[in-house]
Each structure stands twice: as C-alpha cells, then as structure tokens.
Amino acid sequence: MKLTIGHLYPDLLDLYSDRGNVMILEKRARWRGIEVEVVRVDAGDATDVRGCDLLLMGGGMDREQSLVARDLQHRRANLEQAVAEGAVVLAICGGYQLLGEYFETGSGERIPGIGLLDAYTVAGERRMVGNVMAECPLDGPTETIFGYENHSGRTYLRAGTDPWMRVVRGDGNNGSDGTEGARKGRVFGTYLHGPLLAKNPRLADWLLGLALERKGTGGGLRALADRWEEAAREHLVRRLAELDGMESPHVGTSTGE
Amino acid sequence: MARRWQFWAALAAGRMVYRFLRVAGRKATTLPGVVAMRLCPGFLAAVGDRFAGRLVLITGTNGKTTTSNLVGTWLNDNGWQVVSNRLGANLVQGIATAVVEQLQRRRSYLEAAVFEVDEATMEKVVEDLRPGVVVVTNFFRDQMDRYGELDRVVDLVAGALARVPEGCVCLINGDDPVAYRVAPQGRRVQFYGLQAPEWLEPRSREVRDGKFCGFCGHPLSYAGFFYGQLGIWRCPGCGRERPLPEPAARHIRVAKGGLAFEVDGLPARLDSPGLYNVYNVLAAYGAVRAVGLSQEQVLGAMARIRTGLGRLERFRLAGRPIVLALVKNPTGLNEQLKVVERTPEVTDVVLVLNDLYADGTDVSWIWDADLERLKDKGIERAWCAGTRAEDMAIRVRYAEWPAEIRVIRDPVACVEAASSNPSDLAVTRGGSGRPKGTVYVLTTYSSLYTLRDWLVRRGEEEHDDETDHRPSVSRSARSVQ
Numbered sequence: 001m002k003l004t005i006g007h008l009y010p011d012l013l014d015l016y017s018d019r020g021n022v023m024i025l026e027k028r029a030r031w032r033g034i035e036v037e038v039v040r041v042d043a044g045d046a047t048d049v050r051g052c053d054l055l056l057m058g059g060g061m062d063r064e065q066s067l068v069a070r071d072l073q074h075r076r077a078n079l080e081q082a083v084a085e086g087a088v089v090l091a092i093c094g095g096y097q098l099l100g101e102y103f104e105t106g107s108g109e110r111i112p113g114i115g116l117l118d119a120y121t122v123a124g125e126r127r128m129v130g131n132v133m134a135e136c137p138l139d140g141p142t143e144t145i146f147g148y149e150n151h152s153g154r155t156y157l158r159a160g161t162d163p164w165m166r167v168v169r170g171d172g173n174n175g176s177d178g179t180e181g182a183r184k185g186r187v188f189g190t191y192l193h194g195p196l197l198a199k200n201p202r203l204a205d206w207l208l209g210l211a212l213e214r215k216g217t218g219g220g221l222r223a224l225a226d227r228w229e230e231a232a233r234e235h236l237v238r239r240l241a242e243l244d245g246m247e248s249p250h251v252g253t254s255t256g257e
Numbered sequence: 258m259a260r261r262w263q264f265w266a267a268l269a270a271g272r273m274v275y276r277f278l279r280v281a282g283r284k285a286t287t288l289p290g291v292v293a294m295r296l297c298p299g300f301l302a303a304v305g306d307r308f309a310g311r312l313v314l315i316t317g318t319n320g321k322t323t324t325s326n327l328v329g330t331w332l333n334d335n336g337w338q339v340v341s342n343r344l345g346a347n348l349v350q351g352i353a354t355a356v357v358e359q360l361q362r363r364r365s366y367l368e369a370a371v372f373e374v375d376e377a378t379m380e381k382v383v384e385d386l387r388p389g390v391v392v393v394t395n396f397f398r399d400q401m402d403r404y405g406e407l408d409r410v411v412d413l414v415a416g417a418l419a420r421v422p423e424g425c426v427c428l429i430n431g432d433d434p435v436a437y438r439v440a441p442q443g444r445r446v447q448f449y450g451l452q453a454p455e456w457l458e459p460r461s462r463e464v465r466d467g468k469f470c471g472f473c474g475h476p477l478s479y480a481g482f483f484y485g486q487l488g489i490w491r492c493p494g495c496g497r498e499r500p501l502p503e504p505a506a507r508h509i510r511v512a513k514g515g516l517a518f519e520v521d522g523l524p525a526r527l528d529s530p531g532l533y534n535v536y537n538v539l540a541a542y543g544a545v546r547a548v549g550l551s552q553e554q555v556l557g558a559m560a561r562i563r564t565g566l567g568r569l570e571r572f573r574l575a576g577r578p579i580v581l582a583l584v585k586n587p588t589g590l591n592e593q594l595k596v597v598e599r600t601p602e603v604t605d606v607v608l609v610l611n612d613l614y615a616d617g618t619d620v621s622w623i624w625d626a627d628l629e630r631l632k633d634k635g636i637e638r639a640w641c642a643g644t645r646a647e648d649m650a651i652r653v654r655y656a657e658w659p660a661e662i663r664v665i666r667d668p669v670a671c672v673e674a675a676s677s678n679p680s681d682l683a684v685t686r687g688g689s690g691r692p693k694g695t696v697y698v699l700t701t702y703s704s705l706y707t708l709r710d711w712l713v714r715r716g717e718e719e720h721d722d723e724t725d726h727r728p729s730v731s732r733s734a735r736s737v738q
C-alpha cells in the first residue's frame with residue numbers, strides 16, 4: 001500500500017513553514033511502515049491531482065498567491081473529483097482563502113477562489129497575529145489545537161460549510177464569530193501555522209486515517225511515542241498564560257540582528 | 258545658535274540618564290536616546306550636521322552587526338573617532354542612545370558615525386542623518402510577525418534609499434536579487450559580490466525568497482547559488498541580471514578552519530568558515546574605502562578578520578571547545594548548520610529557541626531550516642532550551658538525527674549540562690588530555706547575552722594567534738551590558 005501526498009505549489013505557497021505539515025504526515029506514515037510518495041504540483045505543470053490521497057497547500061505572499069489563484073482554476077474539476085473519490089485536502093492560510101469563493105482586496109477587487117469551501121474572505125485593516133488555542137472535534141473527543149495565526153483577511157462561512165474549530169485564544173477566521181477554519185466533507189481549511197501538525201499529533205494521525213480510508217485501512221494506526229509533542233502542549237498552556245500576563249512589548253525593545 | 262545649545266543640553270541630560278541607569282545596573286540602550294530626542298526634537302538632524310556625510314548606515318536582514326563592527330574597528334584602528342550602536346540596538350532610540358553615550362564634544366579631524374539600522378527604521382532616520390554611505394546586506398524572511406511580508410520590508414528600504422543625499426554611496430549586495438531591487442536611481446550605486454564560480458551550487462535547497470523578478474514578476478533563472486537566493490541570477494523577462502561585482506571577493510578557499518580570499522587584490526583571512534561573512538567583509542571594505550581609508554590602511558586588518566559577538570565565538574569549558582552563534586531566521590540557521598557540518602568532531606548541539614518579542618513570537622521558522630543536513634553528522638546529543646525548547650525538540654525529532662534529545666529549559670543550565678557531559682569521543686580516545694567533542698550552541702537573540710556573559714565568566718575565550726586585533730564588540734559588550 002502506498003500513500004500519495006500531493007504538495008500543491010511548494011514554491012509559490014511557502015510562507016510560515018507550512019511545508020512542515022508535509023514532512024510530518026510523510027514521516028508519521030513511514031514510521032508505521034506505510035510507503036509514502038510526495039509529489040509536487042507546480043503552477044502550469046501536468047501533474048494530475050487525482051492520483052493523490054492527501055493534498056496539502058500552504059500560504060504565500062500576495063503576488064505569488066494571485067499566480068496560484070489563476071492556476072487553481074484549471075485544476076478545479078480534478079480537485080473536485082479527487083475529493084469525491086476520497087482524497088483529503090488540507091489548506092493553510094492563503095491556501096485556505098483560495099479554496100473559498102473569492103478574496104476581496106482592500107480596493108474591492110475580487111480574486112476568484114475555486115469554491116471547494118462555501119466561504120469568502122475580505123481584506124481587513126487589523127492584522128491578526130499570535131498564538132492560537134482552539135477546540136476541534138475529531139470524531140468524538142474534542143482536541144485542543146495549538147497554532148500560530150498571521151493574517152489580515154477575514155473569512156466568513158456560508159451554509160454548507162461548517163467551522164472546523166472554535167477559538168479559545170486568538171482571532172481565528174475573522175476575529176468576531178469565534179470560529180476557526182472550515183470543513184466540508186474531506187476538505188479542510190485553517191489559518192493555523194506552526195506548522196499546524198507539529199504540536200497536534202492526534203490531528204495529524206486523524207487526517208492520515210481519513211486519507212487511508214480510501215485504501216480500506218482507515219483507523220488502527222499504531223501509536224507513536226509523541227513525548228515532545230505532549231511536553232510542548234503542556235508547556236504551551238502555561239507559556240501562553242504567562243504571555244497573556246505580560247505587558248505588551250514596549251517600544252524601546254531593540255533587537256540586534 | 259539656539260539649536261546647538263539645545264542639542265548639547267539634550268545630550269547632557271541623556272548622558273545623566275545613561276549614567277544613572279548604569280549605576281543602577283540596568284541596560285542603557287534606549288532610554289537615554291529617548292530623553293535626548295524629547296528635549297531636542299532636531300537631535301538626529303544635528304547628528305547629521307556634525308558628521309556631514311561621514312556617516313554610514315547599514316541595513317538588511319543578516320550581517321548588519323558584523324559589518325558595522327568591522328567598519329567601526331577598521332576606522333578605529335586608523336585613529337578615527339567612531340560613534341556606533343555596537344550592541345545592535347538598531348531602532349531610532351538605540352541610535353540616539355549611541356550618540357548620547359559616545360559623542361565627543363570636541364571634534365576630531367577624523368571622525369565618523371557607523372550605525373546598523375533596522376530595515377523599517379531606515380526611512381525614519383535617513384533624511385535627518387544624511388548618510389555618506391549606505392550598505393544593504395541582503396533580505397531574508399525574518400520575524401514576519403512584526404513587519405508583515407518581506408515585500409513590504411523591501412519597499413520600505415527602497416523608499417528610504419530613494420531619499421539619501423546626492424553623492425551618497427550605496428553599497429548593495431548584487432548577488433541578492435531582492436537587495437538589487439532597492440538600488441536608487443541617480444545615486445552612486447556599487448554592487449558588491451563574489452567572483453567565486455567554484456563556490457556556486459547548481460541548486461539551492463534553501464531559496465525561500467526572491468524567486469521572482471522584483472521588476473517584472475518573471476521567475477528568475479540562475480547559473481548557480483552561493484546561499485539562499487544569493488547567486489548568479491538573471492531575469493528572462495526583463496533582462497536584468499546580477500551586476501558585475503565591485504568590490505568583489507575572489508579565490509575564496511578554506512584555510513585553517515576559516516576562509517582566505519582576495520578583495521581588490523588584497524589578501525583577506527577570516528577566522529570562521531561561513532561564506533556569509535565574506536559578504537560582510539566586502540560590505541565593510543567598500544564602506545571604509547568610501548569614507549576615506551586607503552587600501553594600505555586596511556591591509557593589516559584584512560589579513561586577520563575575527564567575527565564578533567554571537568557570530569561564532571569560541572570558548573573552552575573544562576578543556577572542551579564550545580562554539581556560540583546567534584541564529585534568528587532560517588537562512589542564518591542554515592548557514593550555521595553548514596558550519597557545524599564542516600567542523601570535525603561535534604558531539605553535542607545545543608539549540609536555544611525563545612519566543613520573546615526580540616526573537617520573533619512565531620517560532621515556526623525552524624521548520625524552514627534544513628536541519629536534515631546534520632542527519633549523518635554523528636551528533637550524539639541534541640540539547641534543547643529556551644521558552645520554546647519543546648518546539649525545537651519536535652523539529653529535531655522529525656529531522657531524524659540519530660541523537661538523544663534532551664530538554665533543559667534554562668539555557669545556561671542546558672549548556673552547562675551539555676558541556677559537562679563526557680562525550681563518547683573522549684572515552685574512546687582514552688586520553689584525558691585530548692579535547693573532547695565540540696559543543697555547538699545556537700541561540701536566538703534573547704539568550705545570547707546571558708549565555709555569552711556566562712561563558713566569558715566560566716570559560717576561557719579561545720585565543721589562537723595574534724590577539725592584538727580583538728573585535729570591538731567584546732569591548733563594548735563589557736562597557737554597556
């Protein structure tokens with residue numbers, strides 16, 4: 001059995017270390033004896049996303065994101081088919097925005113997305129930056145998710161697409177309705193970097209399990225020794241409380257190099 | 258003149274604040290400057306008047322501190338009186354504080370100011386200070402939670418450079434297509450770079466920035482890379498290409514654990530093997546020549562260049578070599594990992610990851626660095642410390658070093674444990690007289706000074722050869738810390 005992970009636009013959408021998610025999923029599968037192939041999907045190339053079990057997409061800078069927006073339009077039908085056939089899609093930040101219906105810039109221009117999620121994004125004034133804690137249902141128990149957000153776009157969901165998580169700390173989708181990310185079937189979008197899967201191993205395994213379902217071998221992934229992940233989660237709860245208690249950074253702080 | 262009177266009064270008041278803070282045992286890198294600027298709104302403009310163009314501003318992502326230390330030291334060596342923010346306090350207040358602390362009332366025939374300036378601060382100081390030389394080292398993604406995206410930082414610097422006085426020499430790293438973009442029209446621009454085809458790598462695993470032409474948006478093509486996006490680049494869209502470098506470094510080769518090369522026909526020798534330091538030397542050389550030093554005046558210094566604080570300092574603890582280096586972004590970390598790779602017998606690596614404001618509160622950047630590079634290096638223990646030690650432990654886990662991972666929150670305790678741990682290397686070598694494996698300490702900014710102070714107290718700095726040319730930083734570190 002081989003798991004195929006498609007990394008969408010690794011050169012264009014590479015902000016904030018989201019490539020870590022690809023590494024994490026690849027290794028967590030390999031450590032369990034599952035063969036993994038990672039394929040790149042670059043703008044303009046002929047790679048067929050329908051061969052992938054898991055599709056990952058990060059965020060990029062403005063210019064690069066609009067290049068992707070154009071290329072994605074050509075892949076829309078294939079992506080829809082891949083999802084219908086059981087592939088899992090995980091998109092972060094800018095990638096998440098592009099899975100929605102459109103992104104409206106500050107000047108009112110609308111960059112079309114591909115509508116895999118019933119969501120739209122509007123440019124905002126305030127940048128939402130910082131550590132995030134959110135609650136995420138993983139077929140049963142709710143899991144606390146740790147990540148880092150950095151975006152000014154505000155995303156709103158429409159009927160047909162559910163919020164993926166609820167923020168406990170941080171802004172999430174739009175800073176006002178307490179939602180974070182979106183889920184429609186096997187398509188997931190979120191603003192959380194970190195990378196997302198680094199400190200959330202149960203979420204990583206849950207996504208792996210979901211992708212393996214189409215191979216007929218869903219759950220039952222052997223447990224891994226996630227010692228540092230557990231330690232990081234425990235520590236981060238304390239660290240965030242500490243940071244919240246600290247005064248905001250004073251202007252005089254200087255930073256050499 | 259009312260203005261001059263006001264300037265000196267503000268300076269005196271700032272100096273009182275400075276002394277008060279020092280007596281109270283506090284760091285004094287910003288408040289004295291804040292006070293002086295409050296009392297004299299034209300404070301920085303008066304500084305610009307005083308130096309009348311003998312003023313160097315150094316900006317860019319990496320290499321600011323090293324470059325400004327080299328410029329300061331070389332000018333000093335030749336009898337110049339120099340004002341500089343050597344501790345890396347590079348925002349407006351830090352620059353003003355350096356003036357408060359160091360400016361002599363009496364003018365010297367040979368005097369200059371050398372400031373490293375935060376990228377976003379350039380536009381706030383350039384019109385007041387009216388520099389005679391501006392250096393732009395490079396642009397990499399760094400602490401983006403503070404500035405938003407790299408494009409914006411580059412635009413800010415380009416905007417600042419468009420406002421330098423006529424006659425100002427702009428020294429820009431021409432190997433970096435992103436830095437190339439900030440070159441102003443109608444000014445004296447010199448692009449420095451490497452003429453070292455033997456150091457070109459066909460592909461870079463690390464290009465994160467500047468994949469696209471900053472002018473026409475076309476993807477850039479490369480004949481080869483030096484590191485990051487630095488290399489021999491060309492834009493097939495608009496035809497712009499990496500300019501012929503001036504000054505250029507040639508005949509770069511590894512020598513005695515460092516690098517030897519030539520600049521303008523002068524032999525140069527560096528004590529550390531990082532290629533990025535060759536760029537810093539080029540920038541510094543270009544700057545001191547523009548300020549007025551002759552080739553002969555830097556000849557001696559160029560033959561034994563030492564890198565300064567946090568840029569690979571060597572210590573010895575209980576006979577064991579300890580190397581301390583600052584890392585603050587993926588490119589910097591990648592360059593240090595290459596140095597570790599080239600250093601024989603490194604058994605322990607200490608990685609200190611903090612998430613304070615000065616470090617950048619987003620620690621995800623460690624996933625952009627190529628830690629996998631050290632997979633086969635035979636590192637026995639990876640020690641993780643800092644406010645986000647566990648995040649680093651996770652990163653090392655996924656890099657699959659065959660090393661044991663240990664977490665000790667406190668950086669000093671961690672380095673102490675790492676260096677006292679008898680390494681297998683020493684055991685297998687048998688003799689207690691043999692040096693044990695090297696401990697490599699890579700830390701983010703906020704633990705650098707604590708670690709350095711502790712190492713200076715507890716260990717002994719390594720002196721290999723001529724010690725007359727100590728970097729200026731160690732001097733200033735003691736006087737201001």
Ligand SMILES: [Zn+2]
Binds near residue numbers: 472474497
């Ligand atoms: Zn071009």
